[in-house]
Amino acid sequence: xxxxxxxxxxxxxxxxxxxxxxxxxxxxxxxxxxxxxxxxxxxxxxxxxxxxxxxxxxxxxxxxxxxxxxxxxxxxxxxxxxxxxxxxxxxxxxxxxxxxxxxxxxxxxxxxxxxxxxxxxxxxxxxxxx
Numbered sequence: 001x002x003x004x005x006x007x008x009x010x011x012x013x014x015x016x017x018x019x020x021x022x023x024x025x026x027x028x029x030x031x032x033x034x035x036x037x038x039x040x041x042x043x044x045x046x047x048x049x050x051x052x053x054x055x056x057x058x059x060x061x062x063x064x065x066x067x068x069x070x071x072x073x074x075x076x077x078x079x080x081x082x083x084x085x086x087x088x089x090x091x092x093x094x095x096x097x098x099x100x101x102x103x104x105x106x107x108x109x110x111x112x113x114x115x116x117x118x119x120x121x122x123x124x125x126x127x128x129x130x
Contacts, residue, residue, distance in 0.1 A: 002041065009087065010040040013049055016082045017093075020075055021053075021068070033060065038098040042091055049091040052098035061097050068095050 002010075017037045025033055034056040041050045053068070055061040068075070072093055080090045 003044070006042045006044065006046070009046060009091075010042050010049070012083060012086055013042070013051075013079065013091075014040040016079055017051060017075070020078050020082075032057070033064075035064070038100070046089070047091055049093050051093055051095050053095060054098045054101065058102075065095060065097055 014037050017040065021035045021037070025035065034054075036054045037051060038054045039052040041052075042048070053065065055064055072095070076090055076093055079093070083090060
Protein backbone atom coordinates (compact mmCIF):
# COMPACT_ATOMS: atom_id res chain seq x y z
CA UNK A 1 0.00 0.00 0.00
CA UNK A 2 1.41 3.31 -1.09
CA UNK A 3 1.36 6.13 1.46
CA UNK A 4 0.34 9.70 0.74
CA UNK A 5 3.95 10.81 0.97
CA UNK A 6 5.11 8.21 -1.55
CA UNK A 7 2.34 9.24 -3.95
CA UNK A 8 3.18 12.94 -3.64
CA UNK A 9 6.89 12.37 -4.19
CA UNK A 10 6.09 10.10 -7.14
CA UNK A 11 3.94 12.82 -8.70
CA UNK A 12 6.65 15.47 -8.25
CA UNK A 13 9.25 13.18 -9.81
CA UNK A 14 6.91 12.24 -12.66
CA UNK A 15 6.26 15.86 -13.68
CA UNK A 16 9.93 16.79 -13.61
CA UNK A 17 11.06 13.63 -15.41
CA UNK A 18 8.62 14.34 -18.24
CA UNK A 19 10.13 17.82 -18.63
CA UNK A 20 13.68 16.46 -18.57
CA UNK A 21 13.12 13.63 -21.06
CA UNK A 22 11.04 15.65 -23.50
CA UNK A 23 13.48 18.54 -23.23
CA UNK A 24 16.34 16.23 -24.24
CA UNK A 25 14.35 15.02 -27.25
CA UNK A 26 13.73 18.62 -28.35
CA UNK A 27 17.38 19.63 -27.75
CA UNK A 28 18.69 16.78 -29.86
CA UNK A 29 16.24 17.49 -32.66
CA UNK A 30 14.69 14.03 -32.61
CA UNK A 31 11.35 13.94 -34.40
CA UNK A 32 8.62 11.28 -34.57
CA UNK A 33 9.23 10.12 -31.01
CA UNK A 34 7.00 10.40 -27.97
CA UNK A 35 8.08 9.53 -24.44
CA UNK A 36 5.69 9.78 -21.54
CA UNK A 37 6.19 8.84 -17.92
CA UNK A 38 3.11 6.81 -17.12
CA UNK A 39 3.88 6.13 -13.46
CA UNK A 40 6.53 6.65 -10.81
CA UNK A 41 6.36 4.47 -7.73
CA UNK A 42 8.66 5.17 -4.81
CA UNK A 43 9.72 2.60 -2.21
CA UNK A 44 8.73 3.10 1.43
CA UNK A 45 12.22 4.24 2.42
CA UNK A 46 12.22 6.69 -0.54
CA UNK A 47 15.53 5.35 -1.85
CA UNK A 48 14.36 3.89 -5.17
CA UNK A 49 11.92 5.25 -7.72
CA UNK A 50 10.60 2.90 -10.38
CA UNK A 51 9.86 4.94 -13.49
CA UNK A 52 7.53 3.42 -16.09
CA UNK A 53 7.92 4.87 -19.59
CA UNK A 54 5.57 4.67 -22.55
CA UNK A 55 7.49 5.10 -25.78
CA UNK A 56 5.96 5.55 -29.21
CA UNK A 57 6.78 4.14 -31.74
CA UNK A 58 7.15 0.84 -29.93
CA UNK A 59 9.98 -0.35 -32.24
CA UNK A 60 12.37 2.20 -30.73
CA UNK A 61 11.47 1.37 -27.14
CA UNK A 62 14.28 -1.12 -26.38
CA UNK A 63 17.12 0.98 -27.75
CA UNK A 64 15.75 4.16 -26.19
CA UNK A 65 15.38 2.46 -22.81
CA UNK A 66 19.03 1.40 -22.98
CA UNK A 67 20.07 4.97 -23.83
CA UNK A 68 18.04 6.33 -20.92
CA UNK A 69 19.52 3.73 -18.55
CA UNK A 70 23.04 4.66 -19.61
CA UNK A 71 22.27 8.34 -18.92
CA UNK A 72 20.58 7.73 -15.56
CA UNK A 73 23.24 9.62 -13.53
CA UNK A 74 22.77 12.73 -15.70
CA UNK A 75 18.99 12.48 -15.48
CA UNK A 76 19.21 12.09 -11.70
CA UNK A 77 21.46 15.17 -11.48
CA UNK A 78 19.02 17.27 -13.55
CA UNK A 79 16.18 16.00 -11.41
CA UNK A 80 18.06 16.88 -8.21
CA UNK A 81 18.52 20.44 -9.45
CA UNK A 82 14.78 20.75 -10.05
CA UNK A 83 13.55 19.24 -6.76
CA UNK A 84 16.28 20.42 -4.40
CA UNK A 85 13.83 22.59 -2.48
CA UNK A 86 11.29 19.78 -2.12
CA UNK A 87 13.45 16.71 -1.41
CA UNK A 88 16.61 16.26 0.63
CA UNK A 89 17.74 13.24 -1.32
CA UNK A 90 16.67 12.17 -4.79
CA UNK A 91 15.88 8.46 -5.04
CA UNK A 92 17.82 6.20 -7.38
CA UNK A 93 15.97 5.91 -10.68
CA UNK A 94 15.17 2.55 -12.24
CA UNK A 95 13.53 2.72 -15.68
CA UNK A 96 11.07 0.21 -17.14
CA UNK A 97 8.95 0.02 -20.27
CA UNK A 98 5.26 0.33 -19.46
CA UNK A 99 3.48 -2.36 -21.46
CA UNK A 100 0.06 -1.85 -19.88
CA UNK A 101 -1.37 -0.37 -23.10
CA UNK A 102 -0.37 -3.52 -25.03
CA UNK A 103 -1.94 -5.64 -22.31
CA UNK A 104 -5.19 -3.64 -22.48
CA UNK A 105 -5.23 -3.96 -26.28
CA UNK A 106 -4.88 -7.74 -26.03
CA UNK A 107 -7.79 -7.89 -23.59
CA UNK A 108 -9.91 -5.67 -25.87
CA UNK A 109 -9.13 -7.91 -28.85
CA UNK A 110 -10.06 -11.00 -26.88
CA UNK A 111 -13.33 -9.47 -25.67
CA UNK A 112 -14.33 -8.04 -29.04
CA UNK A 113 -13.95 -11.40 -30.71
CA UNK A 114 -10.93 -10.61 -32.85
CA UNK A 115 -9.06 -13.42 -31.12
CA UNK A 116 -12.00 -15.57 -30.11
CA UNK A 117 -10.80 -18.97 -28.78
CA UNK A 118 -14.19 -20.56 -29.43
CA UNK A 119 -14.01 -19.87 -33.15
CA UNK A 120 -10.28 -20.56 -33.33
CA UNK A 121 -9.27 -23.34 -30.88
CA UNK A 122 -5.57 -22.97 -31.79
CA UNK A 123 -5.49 -19.82 -29.65
CA UNK A 124 -6.08 -21.91 -26.52
CA UNK A 125 -2.84 -23.78 -27.12
CA UNK A 126 -0.94 -20.48 -27.35
CA UNK A 127 -2.50 -19.18 -24.13
CA UNK A 128 -1.67 -22.24 -22.00
CA UNK A 129 1.14 -21.62 -19.56
CA UNK A 130 4.08 -23.98 -19.78
